[in-house]
Amino acid sequence: MRVNRIISFIHEYLFPARCAICQTVLLDIDEAVFGLCADCASLFAIPTQKRCALCGRFLASEQTYCAECRNEKTPHSFDRVICLYPYTGRYRQLLTAYKFGEKVAVGNFLAQKIIEASALFPEPLAKPFLVPVPPRQGKIKGCGWDQVEYLAHSLERERRYGAAAVPPVKRCLKRLLSQTQKHLNSRQRKANLAGRILCTAAAPQQAILFDDVYTTGSTMESCAAALKKGGADQVYGICLFHTELKENT
Numbered sequence: 264m265r266v267n268r269i270i271s272f273i274h275e276y277l278f279p280a281r282c283a284i285c286q287t288v289l290l291d292i293d294e295a296v297f298g299l300c301a302d303c304a305s306l307f308a309i310p311t312q313k314r315c316a317l318c319g320r321f322l323a324s325e326q327t328y329c330a331e332c333r334n335e336k337t338p339h340s341f342d343r344v345i346c347l348y349p350y351t352g353r354y355r356q357l358l359t360a361y362k363f364g365e366k367v368a369v370g371n372f373l374a375q376k377i378i379e380a381s382a383l384f385p386e387p388l389a390k391p392f393l394v395p396v397p398p399r400q401g402k403i404k405g406c407g408w409d410q411v412e413y414l415a416h417s418l419e420r421e422r423r424y425g426a427a428a429v430p431p432v433k434r435c436l437k438r439l440l441s442q443t444q445k446h447l448n449s450r451q452r453k454a455n456l457a458g459r460i461l462c463t464a465a466a467p468q469q470a471i472l473f474d475d476v477y478t479t480g481s482t483m484e485s486c487a488a489a490l491k492k493g494g495a496d497q498v499y500g501i502c503l504f505h506t507e508l509k510e511n512t
């Protein structure tokens with residue numbers, strides 16, 4: 264985190280940062296690095312609520328799988344995904360500040376959560392690689408930056424400057440031109456992405472995909488399918504946020 268700290272220090276000196284949640288001016292360098300005051304950061308411990316054992320979304324019932332995963336006709340290509348936060352309330356506020364408010368420091372905080380989550384899979388992974396979900400072509404042009412790629416950079420910095428437990432990042436997926444997914448339903452999303460995500464290098468045997476939001480799971484699914492086709496044995500996933508499950512029984 265040394266480089267992060269120096270960059271943040273200079274930046275903070277010139278433009279004092281504010282907490283992404285409560286807007287307090289951040290005078291502490293550790294807080295500035297993460298874009299959150301200590302009090303607000305403490306609100307984002309990874310919830311321990313029961314999750315679907317496959318897609319990782321929160322469950323309201325004591326079932327093992329959510330209704331969507333139970334009713335799925337074709338098996339998923341990923342072995343298991345963990346979603347960290349619901350996309351509501353303060354969690355939504357955090358992602359909005361990062362993604363649309365361009366509070367990039369929050370990305371360093373979210374990268375820490377990805378590291379934390381990579382240790383949460385029930386089966387310990389021997390030699391995993393972190394694989395970012397590639398952006399839709401034209402996305403960077405449209406919104407100026409790639410939020411998932413920023414997380415990848417932050418994870419690499421963490422690994423380079425001492426956190427040996429951070430798995431290496433491998434960018435081996437590419438997304439071909441496809442429509443924006445925003446207004447498509449689950450079936451349309453799957454069709455839209457079919458064959459549009461490719462593995463452009465040898466896939467790691469154990470991959471942990473990471474993305475910002477899990478909506479219908481079609482992006483995770485297409486990425487996992489491409490990785491398995493590229494030679495991966497196990498594909499796990501971490502999504503920072505998930506949109507609400509329609510049916511929670």
Ligand SMILES: [Zn+2]
Nearest residue numbers: 282285300303
């Ligand atoms: Zn705060």
Ligand SMILES: [Zn+2]
Nearest residue numbers: 315318329332
């Ligand atoms: Zn599920």
